[in-house]
Amino acid sequence: MNESFGSRVRRLRQARRWSQQELSLRSGISTPHISSIERGKRFPSLDYAIRLANxxxxxxxxLCDQRKELRPPKMKNSPDELPSYLQNFVLNEESTPYLEMAHRLSTLPKQDTEFLSLVVDLLVERRRTDPDR
Known part of the structure; x- marks a missing residue:
């Protein structure tokens, strides 16, 4: 399958049952601009492509590699579907760096993710045994 960037964006958006307006709100890109990208009339800047992917x-x-099959990960459609403690975390401005890092980690190969999880576990254990560090 040889899809254009815009076609891939449209397919992912529709798989989530989002309107172009919903994607606009989530990405900060205007609805007409998203429409133009999906129809292949405009090509996104690097910043816009990153926003759409995120x-x-x-x-x-x-999102860009036409040779690979693109399988959309399962996502909640709305923060309202999350437990209230997670809604509060997601909606708190201070959570943004953590959410961005979690997204980056979710795109790593499984072997790298497992390695980083092990490192984090070791650091947590070290902190527990020596809180002054």
Whole structure:
């Protein structure tokens, strides 16, 4: 399958049952601009391509590589579907760096993710045994 960038964006958006307006709100890109990208009339800047990938929950390389099959990850449609403690976390401005890092980690190969999880576990254990560090 040889899809254009815009076709891939449209397919992911529709798989989530989002309107172009919903994607616009999540990405900060105007609805007419998203429409033009999906129809192949405009090509996004790097910044816009990154915003679209982040909003759709996929890595930019996965969204751009026409040779790879693009499988949309499962995502909640709305923060309202999350437990209230997670809604508060997601909606808090201070959570943005953590959410961005979690997204980056989710796009790594499984072996790298497992390695980083092990490192984090070791650091947490070290902190527990020596809180002054």
């Amino acid at each position: 909003a759709l929950g996929v890595s930019l390389p996965a």
